[in-house]
Amino acid sequence: DTGVSQNPRHKITKRGQNVTFRCDPISEHNRLYWYRQTLGQGPEFLTYFQNEAQLEKSRLLSDRFSAERPKGSFSTLEIQRTEQGDSAMYLCASSSLTGTRTDTQYFGPGTRLTVL
Amino acid sequence: AQSVAQPEDQVNVAEGNPLTVKCTYSVSGNPYLFWYVQYPNRGLQFLLKYITGDNLVKGSYGFEAEFNKSQTSFHLKKPSALVSDSALYFCAGRDRSGGSYIPTFGRGTSLIVHP
Numbered sequence: 231d232t233g234v235s236q237n238p239r240h241k242i243t244k245r246g247q248n249v250t251f252r253c254d255p256i257s258e259h260n261r262l263y264w265y266r267q268t269l270g271q272g273p274e275f276l277t278y279f280q281n282e283a284q285l286e287k288s289r290l291l292s293d294r295f296s297a298e299r300p301k302g303s304f305s306t307l308e309i310q311r312t313e314q315g316d317s318a319m320y321l322c323a324s325s326s327l328t329g330t331r332t333d334t335q336y337f338g339p340g341t342r343l344t345v346l
Numbered sequence: 347a348q349s350v351a352q353p354e355d356q357v358n359v360a361e362g363n364p365l366t367v368k369c370t371y372s373v374s375g376n377p378y379l380f381w382y383v384q385y386p387n388r389g390l391q392f393l394l395k396y397i398t399g400d401n402l403v404k405g406s407y408g409f410e411a412e413f414n415k416s417q418t419s420f421h422l423k424k425p426s427a428l429v430s431d432s433a434l435y436f437c438a439g440r441d442r443s444g445g446s447y448i449p450t451f452g453r454g455t456s457l458i459v460h461p
Contacts, residue, residue, distance in 0.1 A: 234389070273436070275448050333447065
């Protein structure tokens with residue numbers, strides 16, 4: 231169990247640019263979640279996958295946000311035409327469908343996005 | 347709609363004293379409830395969860411939480427605080443029925459343990 235990893239850890243971009251973040255979940259975990267966290271707030275759910283299927287995406291913040299998990303392993307979150315309001319920490323978490331830790335989400339360290 | 351409230355932005359406690367971090371929830375059915383801790387520049391770490399059974403749940407690092415259905419609360423407790431417990435604590439919950447696995451998080455409570 232090497233934990234959930236996210237890359238990059240920090241991203242600074244200019245307004246209007248596209249950015250893509252990667253999340254590698256714990257290897258045996260079926261579910262993968264994306265959250266946004268802003269200062270002074272708890273994680274805000276964006277979307278989640280079960281294997282390669284994206285089961286909930288209505289809470290993605292706008293149509294500029296999209297996520298993929300093409301082979302049911304790693305996932306990417308893309309933000310197109312970034313705005314200053316997109317500046318936040320983007321968190322990824324994964325969980326298992328089976329075992330004693332079912333439904334327990336394990337979080338990665340996050341990717342901090344700064345939009346200038 | 348489900349919601350989780352953490353009424354205190356900050357809790358201060360002296361090292362060695364007991365600590366309590368409060369959480370109340372509003373979930374339409376029976377809840378799954380969680381506590382996570384976040385250290386600076388780190389992701390959230392799982393502490394404990396309530397699914398069913400005993401109302402007192404024991405978790406990592408000596409923490410425990412008590413599920414109180416009548417008060418819709420799930421307060422986090424520790425008998426003797428350590429300076430190293432200073433961190434941001436998040437309560438989360440979701441309805442266990444239905445097919446949604448989406449938890450709602452509280453705003454977080456900053457715990458400061460003074461030496």
